Amino acid sequence: MGVGTALADALRAAAQETGVEQVFVDMQRVAFFDSHGIAGLVAGYEAAHSAGRRFSVTNARGMVKQILDVTGLAEVLCQDAH
Template identity: 45%
Template sequence: MALFEARTSAEDGRAVVSLVGECDLTVRDELTAALLAAVDSAPVTVVDLAGLRFIDSSGVHGLVKGHHAAQRQGHRLHVVNASGTVAQVLEMTGIGQLLAPPVNGTGPVS
């Protein structure tokens, strides 16, 4: 298995980007390209982090860049299924809360 993979699919009118492996500086461009393409393709992008084992500041930056691109288009980007050290990094940086899906039942919850 590769150290990092970003798989994009369409589900229920939204783009789902599933990240697998380790997200660091070496895959920054791949992450950014996947997120920007997903944001361009659907009004809601869900980034599924269930398969992600590691994320550093480059990965966090990619998520923020995707979020800003979504906002510029009037779209939304959310992260779901973070666990372990990935969840800790997102919590420490505030990105987990910023990109959390709505909990009122009106948004995409994975």
């Protein structure tokens, strides 16, 4: 299983937890981010949205922030994007 799949699975599970209102993904210590990571975040966002929960990516900096900006995902996923 790849990292993107593991991320997606973990975020889907978090979104389904009883009592969870919001899923946060703290990207502060992320050193590498690619299309697999994007897919994992999008899967987590979709799972949270489908379950009626909020989803936020926080502390996106450097390369991670650039990728989220270029793809247009920062506006959707990042509470601290602006």
